[in-house]
Amino acid sequence: MIATEPNPEEFEAYLEWYLKDNPTVDYCTKGGHAAYGNALNYTNVPGPNNTKASSATIHTSYIMSYHTTCRNSSDFIEAYKQARNLTNMISEISGANVYPYSVFYVYYEMYVDMINQVAINLSVCVVAVFVVSFVLLNFNFMAAVIITTTVLMITVNMLGMMYLLDININPVSLVNLVMSVGISVEFCSHITRSFSTADCQAGWTEPRRPSLRLVPPS
16 A cells, blocks of 8 residues: 555556555545546556556546536536636646536537527528529629628528517527528529519619519519
């Protein structure tokens, strides 16, 4: 039994014994089998002449931590944010790759970056609408700008209605927002194309009539 704290060499040599030793009153009350038996992923390197003493190369490990009781989604999201802050701080100090894990973290991790995901997905959709409209409308820049602006206004109106109806931003609402962009293009692009390809010799008011009379019902 070691009377003082082990040095690194002793720690590596007796690590396997410690992880297999059950805590007992007579011999060692600090045996680590119960608490840390499955906490380490390591590889043993036998000592000289295959003696029992060996050095251990630790690959991965985990530590346990606790937080207060979570009663609703906001509590779970805040608990995960604090756990990420803690592990990021440990990573900066130790230089190791540390990340938090719990059963409910899998379900609430998406909510931490949901606003950024909404902004990225909608931005990509709007840019794609502009590029596709510009190419398919014979490189008509103004027509592409009009379609993109209209789709953008519809998306802003959708976000405003979600706020008024108290609809939270979540993966389901994000999918619906992306789908609304595609549906908006369908209602705008056909009218814009009909207007841009109409005969404008009679002035700018004449092409609007067939575009608004024939395209929307179809």
